[in-house]
Amino acid sequence: CSLPNPRNVHFESINMKNVLHWSAPEGTGDGVLYKVKYSVYGIGKWIRRPECRNINRTWCDLSSETADYEEQYYASVKAFLNGMCSDWVETARFNPLTDTKIGPPMVSLSSTENSISIILTAPEKWKRSPEGGSVSLLQVYPGLQYDVSVLNKKTKQQWFFSISNNTLVVPWLEPGTVYCVSAQIYVTTPRLHSGFSKEYCIATLKDK
Amino acid sequence: LNLMPTAGTKIFHFGPCSISMSVSEIRSGFTAIKANIQARDPIRTLSILSHPRSLHKVKSSERCCVTHQLFNFYVDKVFKHCKTEDSYVNRKISSIANSFLSVKRKLGQCNKCTCGQESTEKLQQVLVNYEGLNVTSAAIKSLGELDILLDW
Numbered sequence: 001c002s003l004p005n006p007r008n009v010h011f012e013s014i015n016m017k018n019v020l021h022w023s024a025p026e027g028t029g030d031g032v033l034y035k036v037k038y039s040v041y042g043i044g045k046w047i048r049r050p051e052c053r054n055i056n057r058t059w060c061d062l063s064s065e066t067a068d069y070e071e072q073y074y075a076s077v078k079a080f081l082n083g084m085c086s087d088w089v090e091t092a093r094f095n096p097l098t099d100t101k102i103g104p105p106m107v108s109l110s111s112t113e114n115s116i117s118i119i120l121t122a123p124e125k126w127k128r129s130p131e132g133g134s135v136s137l138l139q140v141y142p143g144l145q146y147d148v149s150v151l152n153k154k155t156k157q158q159w160f161f162s163i164s165n166n167t168l169v170v171p172w173l174e175p176g177t178v179y180c181v182s183a184q185i186y187v188t189t190p191r192l193h194s195g196f197s198k199e200y201c202i203a204t205l206k207d208k
Numbered sequence: 209l210n211l212m213p214t215a216g217t218k219i220f221h222f223g224p225c226s227i228s229m230s231v232s233e234i235r236s237g238f239t240a241i242k243a244n245i246q247a248r249d250p251i252r253t254l255s256i257l258s259h260p261r262s263l264h265k266v267k268s269s270e271r272c273c274v275t276h277q278l279f280n281f282y283v284d285k286v287f288k289h290c291k292t293e294d295s296y297v298n299r300k301i302s303s304i305a306n307s308f309l310s311v312k313r314k315l316g317q318c319n320k321c322t323c324g325q326e327s328t329e330k331l332q333q334v335l336v337n338y339e340g341l342n343v344t345s346a347a348i349k350s351l352g353e354l355d356i357l358l359d360w
Contacts (some may be wrong), residue, residue: 041254070264072356074252093246097359176218190359191232 001068003084005064006077009091011062013100015137017126017141018066020052021059027087033080041072041093052079063126069096069140069160098190102137104197105166106112113175113205120146120166120183123147123194138166141187153201174208227314233356234307238354241300246352248292249345255349256337264359266330272321277331278357282350283312300303301351302311 004025012021024032032054039045066073079086106121116126124143125135138144140189145185148161150170154177161168173179186193257263257278266274287305292298338346 041252042258044251044253070262071258092243095355095359098355189231189235190234190355205342 001085003079003081004028004141005034005086006058006079009072009089009090011066011075011091011094011099012016013094013096013125015103016063016067016069016096016100017061017095017117017142018063018094018100019059019061020077020091022089023078024058028079028081030056031081032056034058034060034063037078037088038062038065038073038075041074045065046076047075059101059131063120066094066096067126067128069100072096081104084142088180092137097140098192100192101139102185102194103190104194105185105193106202107181107183107197109200110183111176111179111202111204113207114173115169115171115172116150116179116181118148118150118168118170118181118183118205120163120168122147122166122185127197131147135205141189141192143188145186147184147196149180149182149196151180151199174202175204180201215233227311227318229237229307229311234304234354235310235358237304237307238358241297244292244297245348248319249348249352250351251341251345254340254349255353255356256339256346257353257356259337260333261330263330263356267324270324270327270330273323274330276315276321277327278334279315280314281309281331281334281338281340282354282357283308286347287341288352290351291345304354305316321338 004027006025007023009020009022010017020036033054033056034052035054036049037046038049039047046157047065049060049062049065062075072207074090075094076088076090077089103123106122108119108121110117122136122138125137125140127134145164146166147160148159148168152157152158152174170179178201180199181195182199184194184196263274283305285303287308290301338350341349
């Protein structure tokens with residue numbers, strides 16, 4: 001096996017959509033093919049991934065194979081070119097629970113004259129098929145909480161809230177004024193946090 | 209391990225007593241050396257804590273005892289055999305060990321929780337897994353599995 005090895009073999013995970021990525025071996029142009037295998041830590045048996053056999057792309061979706069987040073995993077990649085091959089190159093141990101990135105929450109707003117109501121929805125864990133049952137990341141991370149920022153667009157006054165449940169009513173606001181809300185998820189065990197969501201804006205009703 | 213979280217500090221309720229412990233301090237210490245320690249463990253076919261059954265399968269009524277026993281296991285058997293040639297890694301290991309030691313002391317002052325058959329069997333299995341390897345490999349493997357304990 002005299003072909004240089006694939007480089008930077010690692011998992012990229014968002015909401016537990018776990019995709020193996022790597023870079024082509026140094027100095028190899030087009031035509032390199034790859035195959036992928038994975039194993040469950042503690043069991044160790046390597047399992048080939050047929051959909052990622054003799055592929056020329058440099059990623060392989062292993063979400064299905066690594067869906068049990070109570071387990072940890074290794075994955076490995078081998079390169080082939082013109083009858084030559086590389087060694088198997090492995091990832092570090094992958095722990096879906098701690099190594100995934102969490103997406104921001106969905107934010108829905110409604111308003112009255114003097115208040116806005118905010119409903120936050122945590123993203124769903126990756127699932128095999130759209131028809132499959134949904135699992136909210138709230139179920140995966142029971143300690144999941146939200147940081148919420150509320151901005152008065154006129155005065156630029158801003159408030160920050162930290163809440164455990166997914167609804168928040170902000171009272172004593174000015175009628176007929178636009179308020180913009182952005183929210184972030186954070187988890188204390190394991191310690192994870194999403195980025196802030198984009199801004200969602202709403203106007204309080206005008207004084208009657 | 210999760211009960212009533214305040215930023216980073218966890219309150220563990222064991223029967224009548226509560227132990228406060230900064231999980232985030234332990235976790236950040238472990239995260240800093242996780243890749244280094246796990247890379248030293250070439251044995252993929254065995255997990256000290258998860259073989260043959262995941263910690264997540266332990267009944268909630270037995271969690272208190274299993275947690276208590278695992279802290280003792282790490283303090284009494286694991287940390288002392290985790291020396292590396294890397295002083296940075298060694299410092300992180302001793303910081304984690306000190307945190308575990310203080311919890312073990314606090315636990316010692318409390319009434320032990322009741323240990324049923326499942327927790328006794330679980331600890332027995334952990335010890336069998338541990339003693340199935342040479343002590344350094346077993347200790348490094350156990351240390352590399354700290355996130356399994358912390359995630360639980």
